[in-house]
Amino acid sequence: MLGLILSVLRSSDLWAATLQFAALLLLPALGGVISERSGITNIAMEGMMLTGACAGVMVARATNNVLLGVVGAIVAATLISLIHALVSINFKANQVVSGIAINLFALGLTNYIVFIQTAGQGVPSLNDSLRLPQVSLGPLSNIPFIGPVFLQQNIIFYVAVVILFATQFLLFHTNFGLRIRAVGEHPHAADTAGVNVRLMRYICVGASGAFAGLAGAYLSLGIAGVFTSNMTAGTGFIALAAMIFGKWTPWGTAGACIVFGLGEALVSRLQGPGIDPNLLSTLPYILTLFALVGLVGRTIPPAADGVPYEPGTE
Numbered sequence: 001m002l003g004l005i006l007s008v009l010r011s012s013d014l015w016a017a018t019l020q021f022a023a024l025l026l027l028p029a030l031g032g033v034i035s036e037r038s039g040i041t042n043i044a045m046e047g048m049m050l051t052g053a054c055a056g057v058m059v060a061r062a063t064n065n066v067l068l069g070v071v072g073a074i075v076a077a078t079l080i081s082l083i084h085a086l087v088s089i090n091f092k093a094n095q096v097v098s099g100i101a102i103n104l105f106a107l108g109l110t111n112y113i114v115f116i117q118t119a120g121q122g123v124p125s126l127n128d129s130l131r132l133p134q135v136s137l138g139p140l141s142n143i144p145f146i147g148p149v150f151l152q153q154n155i156i157f158y159v160a161v162v163i164l165f166a167t168q169f170l171l172f173h174t175n176f177g178l179r180i181r182a183v184g185e186h187p188h189a190a191d192t193a194g195v196n197v198r199l200m201r202y203i204c205v206g207a208s209g210a211f212a213g214l215a216g217a218y219l220s221l222g223i224a225g226v227f228t229s230n231m232t233a234g235t236g237f238i239a240l241a242a243m244i245f246g247k248w249t250p251w252g253t254a255g256a257c258i259v260f261g262l263g264e265a266l267v268s269r270l271q272g273p274g275i276d277p278n279l280l281s282t283l284p285y286i287l288t289l290f291a292l293v294g295l296v297g298r299t300i301p302p303a304a305d306g307v308p309y310e311p312g313t314e
Helices: 002-009 012-037 045-063 066-090 095-118 138-142 146-150 155-173 175-185 187-192 197-224 235-245 250-267 283-298
Strands: none
Touching (some): 012 175, 045 235, 066 197, 175 197, 197 235, 250 283
């Protein structure tokens, strides 16, 4: 058993898969960071991802264009996210309940769309022209270990890295990022200073939907090449745990995504005689529970996270 583990840990294939799954988690997790930094609790990332994954495949097949599929995924997930924003900001509903409702709604909606579009036969696998491409950086991709791990990833992986740097810069090095953090920490003070609290929160929740939609497109158009019922299978909830694990910061969240990505990559690579595959499949969720139970009590979310904003009250 120990020999198998050491052999797997030395494999470039393991670390390439780790980064692939980490990028899939990172996109919705960064959206969650932005949303919750503005004061809106967002546990609806699972439903947003699922909506994006379904819309991406349906639009790509209808238009025969993978780029339009990605755009369709982003638009669909953003629209779903704005429902959460409307309910949370304007109607001041419980944001956790709203998130759960959206997750259930997305599961039912996507199943219905697939059934109607395919007459219950299921969506066939996409051909290569409708899948997001892998990037190969010429001779550099042939460098041992480094090439297969870092330089032969799907194009969305590199987009996710750019978004990571952009989110870090936006939140902590721009006036707009200062406003986001202000409405999430003390919205009344931000309002007094002339910041439109509701508009900022709408923008941030919409951004979380766009990131989750891109992750959904990455899953269905890039990794899987098909859409199946409930194909996210808890990925959005693991992204939520990564955000909490990372203490609502982009860099911390990225580190947590790598940890969870490693757990997911190990599942399919540690299978062997005497190892129960069903037990292995629980590893990512065990890591998630460990992160939440072990660290949630030591992390401090934004002060106004989950608190409806009431102008003129303290």
